Amino acid sequence: MTTATIEEGATGTARREPDDALAADVVRVLAPDGTLVDNDAGVGDDEAVALYRAMVRTRLIDERAVMLQRQGRIGFHIGSLGEEATVIGTVHAMRESDWMFPCYREFGGALYRGMPLQRYFDNLYGNANDPAKGRQMPDHWTYRQAKVGSVSSPIGTQITQGVGFAWAARMRKDPLVAMVYFGDGATSSNEFHNGLNFAGVFKTPNVFVCRNNGWAISVPTERQTASATFAVKGIAYGIPGVRCDGNDIFAVVKTAREAVLRASRGEGPTLIEALTYRMSGHSTSDDASRYRPEEQMSAWTTLDPIHRLRRYLEARVGWTEGQQAAFEAEVAGELKLVIETAEKVTLPALETMFDDVYATLPWHLQEQRAELLAGPRAKGH
């Protein structure tokens, strides 16, 4: 096992360097070369293949969404390139009853929990079949049936909400755990501190997943905190903080399972810092070449979570080039279908703009709706 010592101390920073993910306190099961650190994946072979397929599918969807944005067919995309093990591994560790309070990069997790791919693309297209009726930007999906919260843009708001949700469930003796997702940047938000403080005081059944991907748009982690790690922040709130290699799917599953178990036993919340890397711009609106050191990106490429798991599967179950190609073709076929369908669906009807502001339509919205319907249409409508 490759280890490096963490340099902690007064001047320690949570700077994302590739070898940081190799530090001694970081939970790791699968080494970057695809071999097991302790001979135990903690995950069966079929399970590992299922996780692998989910990660590859997530990446293929991501790549296609970027392409659709470049072609002007959708307006925007924000994805999880490089962070697939963190997203899929944590969701895999959840039980059927558990809930997910996402940030905006976890579409792969929502799909894994059962959100139909078609619904996701309906949101990307903002069409009439989008559960939120095209009201929100792409990647701001909602799908309650899969026990996932609705995505919002303001950073950090879901953290306290996830705490309240889990707390309410416990009041009602409903044995669920709420897993709350956010980035490294979000640890500077008001709601991170409120959320962890409330969770600590009331010992709520939560798992906090900090996807430390090195960047908050152009701002590196050392501008978010002077702490040596993000995990250490849990301690001040009376919550254990653990770091795991976020590009190691088995380490993520193991860490998240322990945290879910702990919360479900009534022992309180856990803060997980998953060390990963944003292998793309912040979103399709961002050009990371303006600020990201090229060496950092290439170093992280060698730690790619999908390549790592693939090497393991090749050795372990003889995953072949042919199986890979067949699976990629399967996803491509699935994508073709949902994209064709999404592009055929109409825009949301005009009057839907006024629905759901309140449970029932007050007089002023009735008036405004009538005014819109009677008035002239905007260009392109």
Place this chain on the structure above:
Amino acid sequence: MTQMNMVQAINDALRFEMQRDDRIVVLGEDVGKVGGVFRVTAGLYDEFGDDRVIDTPLSEGGIIGAAIGMALYGLKPVPEIQFSDFIFPAYDQIVSELAKFRYRSGGEFPCPMVIRTPVGGGIRGGHYHSQSPEAQFIHVAGLKVVCPATPADAKGLLLSALRDPDPVMFFEPKRIYRAAKGEVPEGDYTVPIGKANVARQGEHVTLVTWGAMLYESLDAANKVQAEGVNVEIIDLRTLWPLDIDTVVASVKKTGRVVVVHEAPKTCGLGGEIVALINEKAFLYLEAPPKRVCGFDTPFPYTLENEYLPLSHRIVPALLETARY
């Protein structure tokens, strides 16, 4: 004079004043090395260094709270809030502290600063990258609120704001960041806070607007001109304290008024403008004042152009008011 867009004009004003006044400090998310997500602060980090152009942690409350402290000390902070939709974590600092410091300390602690933030729709940004919350700041005593519509006004108003003794909310209409181009005077150039601009002369209807909706209003005015309706357009530029004299003088001339703004209609600035006109020029009115605004819903993604008060919605309002 140089041809510039809004982004360049604001950048030029910041650079000019930072060279002149070493108390000015720019701070916010992504404003430093990368020069802002809209590139408004591009090049300032290289020129002035990271003591004066500061990438901060992701916390609007932190940014504004710290800026208040800097202002109390005697610096001139210019915090940027990446989108005005994300200003609300700092609302407490702005409303409870910034706006009241001068008053509650009997003038001992003035708190001059300029909060720059992009505003408005038009970039397919959905709920959280499109809103126009100006009225939520106008309602707070102690804040000045500015929203330029042209590059020259952006520069001139920003330089005035940077020299103003009071806190100024400087809303930048992002829809026209690059689309609005025009001649901008070089060097020192100010446009006074509190003075509107008559962007188009006319005698039949007064149209009051600001920001990106100026261009939609001009387009609508040209369309109704063909039908014999001659519209006078007032670009407020300063939303508060607004130039009441210019508005009232125009309404006394035309007897008819339409207010156009992106923000939701209810409790928007348009409501206040209409109330002021009723108080000060009621007997001159020939038609009920009209508002063409965003609807009272969250800002929608796909139906953005149906939501906004674009030219196609302004034209019928002008005709109806003119023919009332």
